[in-house]
Amino acid sequence: MSDVITLKNLQKSYGQVKALKNISFSVKTGEIFGLLGPNGAGKTTTIRCLTTLAQPDSGEILVGGVSAITQPKQVRQKLGYVAQEVAIDKVLTGRELLNLQASLYHLPLSLAKKRIDQLLNLLGLQEYSDRQTGTYSGGIRKRLDLAAGLLHQPQVLVLDEPSVGLDIESRTIVWDFLRQLKLAGTTVLITSHYLEEIDALADRLAIIDQGEVIAEGSPSSLKDRLGGDRITLKIREFANFEEAQKAKEKLSSLSFVEKIIINQTQGNSLNLIVTPKSNPISKIEQTLIENDLPMFSISQSRPSLDDVYLAATGKTLIDAEIEASNNRDLKAEKKQAMK
Amino acid sequence: MTQSISPNQFTEILSPNLDTQIEVKNSIFRDFLQETLALTKRLFIQLKRRPSSLIAGVIQPFMWLILFGALFFNAPENLFENNITYGQFLAPGIIIFTAFSGALNAGLPIMFDREFGFLNRLLVAPLASRFSIVAASTIYIITLSFIQTAVIIIASAFIGAGLPHLLGLGAIALIVFLIVLGVTGLSLGFAFALPGHIELLAVIFVINLPLLFASTALAPLSFMAGWLQIIASLNPLTYAIEPIRYIYQNSDWSFASVVMNTPWGNFNFVTVLCLLLAFDVVILLSIKPLLSRRFA
Numbered sequence: 001m002s003d004v005i006t007l008k009n010l011q012k013s014y015g016q017v018k019a020l021k022n023i024s025f026s027v028k029t030g031e032i033f034g035l036l037g038p039n040g041a042g043k044t045t046t047i048r049c050l051t052t053l054a055q056p057d058s059g060e061i062l063v064g065g066v067s068a069i070t071q072p073k074q075v076r077q078k079l080g081y082v083a084q085e086v087a088i089d090k091v092l093t094g095r096e097l098l099n100l101q102a103s104l105y106h107l108p109l110s111l112a113k114k115r116i117d118q119l120l121n122l123l124g125l126q127e128y129s130d131r132q133t134g135t136y137s138g139g140i141r142k143r144l145d146l147a148a149g150l151l152h153q154p155q156v157l158v159l160d161e162p163s164v165g166l167d168i169e170s171r172t173i174v175w176d177f178l179r180q181l182k183l184a185g186t187t188v189l190i191t192s193h194y195l196e197e198i199d200a201l202a203d204r205l206a207i208i209d210q211g212e213v214i215a216e217g218s219p220s221s222l223k224d225r226l227g228g229d230r231i232t233l234k235i236r237e238f239a240n241f242e243e244a245q246k247a248k249e250k251l252s253s254l255s256f257v258e259k260i261i262i263n264q265t266q267g268n269s270l271n272l273i274v275t276p277k278s279n280p281i282s283k284i285e286q287t288l289i290e291n292d293l294p295m296f297s298i299s300q301s302r303p304s305l306d307d308v309y310l311a312a313t314g315k316t317l318i319d320a321e322i323e324a325s326n327n328r329d330l331k332a333e334k335k336q337a338m339k
Numbered sequence: 340m341t342q343s344i345s346p347n348q349f350t351e352i353l354s355p356n357l358d359t360q361i362e363v364k365n366s367i368f369r370d371f372l373q374e375t376l377a378l379t380k381r382l383f384i385q386l387k388r389r390p391s392s393l394i395a396g397v398i399q400p401f402m403w404l405i406l407f408g409a410l411f412f413n414a415p416e417n418l419f420e421n422n423i424t425y426g427q428f429l430a431p432g433i434i435i436f437t438a439f440s441g442a443l444n445a446g447l448p449i450m451f452d453r454e455f456g457f458l459n460r461l462l463v464a465p466l467a468s469r470f471s472i473v474a475a476s477t478i479y480i481i482t483l484s485f486i487q488t489a490v491i492i493i494a495s496a497f498i499g500a501g502l503p504h505l506l507g508l509g510a511i512a513l514i515v516f517l518i519v520l521g522v523t524g525l526s527l528g529f530a531f532a533l534p535g536h537i538e539l540l541a542v543i544f545v546i547n548l549p550l551l552f553a554s555t556a557l558a559p560l561s562f563m564a565g566w567l568q569i570i571a572s573l574n575p576l577t578y579a580i581e582p583i584r585y586i587y588q589n590s591d592w593s594f595a596s597v598v599m600n601t602p603w604g605n606f607n608f609v610t611v612l613c614l615l616l617a618f619d620v621v622i623l624l625s626i627k628p629l630l631s632r633r634f635a
Contacts (some may be wrong), residue, residue, distance in 0.1 A: 087457040105464055184354040
């Protein structure tokens with residue numbers, strides 16, 4: 001299938017901060033593509049460049065073969081955009097907002113009315129359509145925003161963190177809707193810092209970390225590429241590093257162990273990669289006992305997207321998330337978003 | 340969600356439109372008109388549901404008229420100009436100052452749209468031109484200004500300022516339009532350029548009253564210190580106030596009448612209109628890069 005979006009060597013700095021160091025990925029026509037990464041990784045900046053809200057310092061952005069940098073207006077016509085923070089005018093009713101949106105995309109009056117009625121119906125919004133949007137719950141707002149983004153039948157719908165702030169029921173509705181959208185032939189690009197969301201929805205994904213793409217592919221191919229099963233071992237609930245180091249040395253000698261990473265932010269737990277189908281748990285237990293080491297918990301799993309992330313960055317997504325939120329300058333981010 | 344929709348309908352409603360000729364089919368002018376009207380409609384819906392700004396906007400010039408009128412109530416009859424009271428002198432100044440203040444605040448809703456993220460909705464849309472945002476704000480402010488002007492003219496008539504003829508009223512409307520267009524453009528320029536509403540409010544605060552006092556709204560040029568005369572003669576507000584004042588005081592005015600005396604010459608009505616128009620053109624041209632820039 002052909003690529004509907006191509007990003008090549010995108011770079012962008014805000015003052016001294018390099019928000020995007022080198023972003024390249026492509027989205028194929030008709031797929032759901034996920035952009036995964038912790039907060040502050042550069043997802044939103046990438047999306048702002050793609051939707052022509054921001055100008056990259058260098059690099060190339062093509063949407064349906066048209067450059068977003070030199071022909072932004074044509075690209076705007078091809079994209080639908082659902083921002084992270086639902087921006088609605090609280091004084092307008094849902095229908096009034098959609099009418100405004102339809103005019104901003106120059107839909108003829110009769111077509112606008114038809115599309116608005118269809119989408120309100122499809123998204124179960126009829127009973128809300130004549131109430132002011134200030135009275136809406138988060139889930140209803142998100143649905144209204146989806147309707148707004150789809151009025152002009154864009155080739156690609158871009159959603160920035162579609163399930164942030166949504167309750168589980170609303171999230172399910174949004175997910176189901178995005179799947180329907182894909183079946184109907186619309187390409188969907190979502191960003192998320194939720195692994196489950198990308199795992200559940202995306203046909204392919206790119207993992208972004210600190211302004212760089214560190215992996216790209218389908219969830220299963222990325223997991224398969226990692227090979228073996230995962231074992232998470234905690235010798236104590238909070239072990240000290242020396243003890244974990246000792247356990248690592250002893251366990252490394254086992255034939256089926258391919259690799260061990262000590263995860264310092266998770267109480268020095270050990271992440272082991274083992275040859276599939278090697279039945280390792282009892283042998284690990286035995287090795288620990290022989291060396292006078294305790295065992296608090298052990299679990300085995302197939303590789304997850306988190307493991308993909310861990311393998312590429314040396315930390316789990318949750319840790320990166322916590323680290324990022326500690327380093328965040330909310331004031332500076334607000335400023336960027338407003339520009 | 341809804342059960343009554345068949346899979347075929349899903350596909351029909353949600354499938355992309357791959358017709359790349361859309362833009363070619365529509366004319367730029369019609370697109371501009373459509374988006375301007377839609378944006379204007381939004382502003383009026385807001386006004387209808389939150390009318391307090393209009394109510395305050397009508398009360399305020401009343402208070403100016405009454406308070407400033409009372410301030411100089413006992414001034415000698417011929418102090419200002421021949422045979423007129425201060426109330427008569429004041430009305431044109433209040434008309435323009437009110438229109439000016441309203442227009443100067445035009446950027447605030449845009450700034451709040453920026454801060455709440457609503458402006459992004461406009462910026463990711465394929466607008467024919469972002470001047471539709473300026474146009475919508477101008478239409479909105481003009482309408483408010485006309486309502487305010489009408490109220491001031493009627494109130495002034497009651498306190499003895501007289502009532503211009505129909506042509507005079509038309510000329511006043513034209514002048515109000517020209518000053519509002521320029522100042523609205525200026526305010527929107529600030530709304531796009533400044534970092535937040537605090538800064539915008541600060542700029543509005545610094546500009547608003549000083550421009551009032553550095554104009555001929557409250558006192559004629561001849562009362563002022565020499566340096567202030569020069570500033571007042573550069574102030575666009577003066578160029579809007581003086582012709583209206585002339586219309587008020589001379590029912591036999593014409594477009595060739597000399598309506599303004601400045602340190603650098605006397606201007607007739609047409610010249611003053613052209614200068615106001617030039618002011619608008621300069622403002623609109625200078626905010627063009629701000630509108631088309633892709634933010635950071």
